[in-house]
Amino acid sequence: MTKADPHTLLFTDLAEIARTLGHAHRLMLLEHIAQGERPVERLAELTDLTVANTSQHLQHLRRAGFVETRRDGKRVLYRLGNGPIEAVLTSLRGYAEHMRAEIRQLIADPINADGRHDSISRDELLERLLTGGITLLDVRSTEEYAFGHLPGALNIPADELERRLSELPRGREVVAYCRGPYCVLSTTAAALLEAKGFRVRRLAAGFPDWKAAGLTVEA
Amino acid sequence: MTKADPHTLLFTDLAEIARTLGHAHRLMLLEHIAQGERPVERLAELTDLTVANTSQHLQHLRRAGFVETRRDGKRVLYRLGNGPIEAVLTSLRGYAEHMRAEIRQLIADPINADGRHDSISRDELLERLLTGGITLLDVRSTEEYAFGHLPGALNIPADELERRLSELPRGREVVAYCRGPYCVLSTTAAALLEAKGFRVRRLAAGFPDWKAAGLTVEA
DNA sequence: TAATCATTCAAGCAAATGATTGATTGATAG
DNA sequence: CTATCAATCAATCATTTGCTTGAATGATTA
Structure with a gap:
């Protein structure tokens, strides 16, 4: 019943590699290990797993070649393997x-229609940030904001915007942004603000684009 | 108990994508679909799975965006999704x-020692192939050979070599190759041939390197 | 409208996977 | 040599996954 077909075998190998990456805990471990060599116990506390569980996941990763080990005294240090892991x-x-x-x-899409609110390009925003006179508004969740946001941005999640309008300075143009070009949050936010008499534009590209362009991000 | 941590969520998403690729059957289905639109039944017979099972795997792939569907009469045609699947x-x-x-x-490594047999570089092999006078010998399995090999290569798997020696023309230098730089097959083959009085060298790099260099490959 | 065909759904079962616990191994320090 | 500490192993259990079977859906054709 064993398939000797080399084509099938190739897929089995590929699948095993993919499955190794198919668990959030292992991906988290990989990310920490990518920062540098770490002992098992440290990785366990970084990922909030038990030591035994961590050890098992690490061995799974090692079988697939994603990590390698060396002993240092009584600890075992895990480091990244030397394959093209980053590419994967x-x-x-x-x-x-x-x-x-x-x-x-x-x-x-249905809500977004087409350009109901003016958008602002990344370059123009950069310029306006320097010359001043605008309020940059991050309407994503508090968690997302905490994870990184545009410099000087004020954070009011879209669903809290209406009752927190007083936090927005009057008379300044507002530039709202959220997760990306098609994120609905900044669109609804812009609609609300416009109705309330603000001058408002959206940053079309959103946060990931800003980050990808290598621009500064605040934590 | 639900983790709202966006970092964890990202990993969960990534893991789900990876896990979708973590099964040989789904990878096989993907490959067939990559050739062009196919109905479920055809995919089932191509992969030798039951229709219901195929349908389930396809839906798994669709949830992850790897494939898309359209109806054509009573059939449902599956095609590749438009994300960067090939990159993955x-x-x-x-x-x-x-x-x-x-x-x-x-x-x-341990068997290989260091250069017990002369090796030949890819470039020199190319030249010798043109000027003639050598026998190019592929000592991998018949399956691997069938899947692609160097032009004009003769295929005698290493473990059949001894009893099929008569197939090798005498008086010509033999160049043996197998899977790659450290593949043990061509080393043992070279040892045997040398013992039998052949002049023999190994192609150090092996087949994958040849292919990677964009040189011609016969099916 | 009924009959047929391709696909999907739903239930059930066997196998694989992930987490926990407690025992075991390997290495240092007293 | 013994005690201690980090890591792994081994056994167990709950959950998930993959596959099969038979019924339900959606679309065509008679």
């Missing part, structure tokens, strides 16, 4: 990013 | 290739 992770992240955009587009 | 698969294949090379190195 990057392509995965790229794919995930694409999917998020697609989903957002599906949700946002 | 290519990086995976690249990683798998790297791992195979590493494993081979581990197995072969």
Whole structure:
């Protein structure tokens, strides 16, 4: 019953590699290890897992060649393997990013219509940030904001915007942004602000684009 | 108990994508779909799965965005999604290739010693192939050979070599190759041939390198 | 409208996977 | 040599996954 077909075997290998990356805990461990060599116990506390569980995931990763070990006294230090791991992770992240955009587009498209609110380009925003006179508004969740945001941005999640309008200075143009080109949050926010008499534009590209362009991000 | 941490969520998404690719059957289906639109039933027979099982895997792939569907009469045609799928698969294949090379190195190294048999470079081999006078010998399995080999190569798997020696023309230099730089097959083959009075060299790099260099490959 | 065909759904089962616990191994320090 | 500490192993259990079977859906054709 064993398939000797080399074509099938290739797929089995490929699948095993993919499955190794198919668990959030292992991906988290990989990311920490990518920062530098770490002992098991440290990785366990970084990922909030038990030591035994961590050890098992690490061995799974090692079987697939994603990590390597060396002993240092009584500790075992894990480091990244030397294969083209980054390429795999990057392509995965790229794919995930694409999917998020697609989903957002599906949700946002009907609402988004076409350009009901003026948008502002990244370059123009940069210029306006320097010359001043605008309020930069991040309408994503507090969690997302905490994870990184545009410099000087004020954070009011879209669903809290109406009751927190007083926090926005009057008389200044507002530039709202959220997750990306098709994120619906900044659109609804812009509609609300306009109704309340603000002058408002949206940063079309959103946060990921800003970050990808290598511009500064505040934590 | 739900983790709202966006960092964790990102990893969960990534893991789900990876896990979708973590099954040989789904990878096989993807490959067939990559050739062009196909109805479920055709995919089922191509992959030798039941229709229901195929349908389930396809829906898994669709949830992850790897494939899309359209109806044509009573059939449902599956086609590739429009995300950067090829990038993901290519990086995976690249990683798998790297791992195979590493494993081979581990197995072969002790046997391989250092250059017990003369090796021949890719460029020199190319020249010799044109001027003639050598027998190019592929000592990998018949399956691997069938999947692609160097132009004009004769295929005698290493373990059949001894009893099929008569197939090799006498008086010509033999160049043996197998899977890669550390593949043990061509080393043992060279040892045998030398003992039998042949002049023999090994192609150090092996088949994958040849292919990677963009040189012609026969099916 | 009924009959047929391709696909999907739903239930059930076997196998694989992930997490926990407690025992075991390997290495240092007293 | 014993005590201690980090990591791994081994056994167990709950959950998830993959596959099969038979019924339900959606679209065509008679």
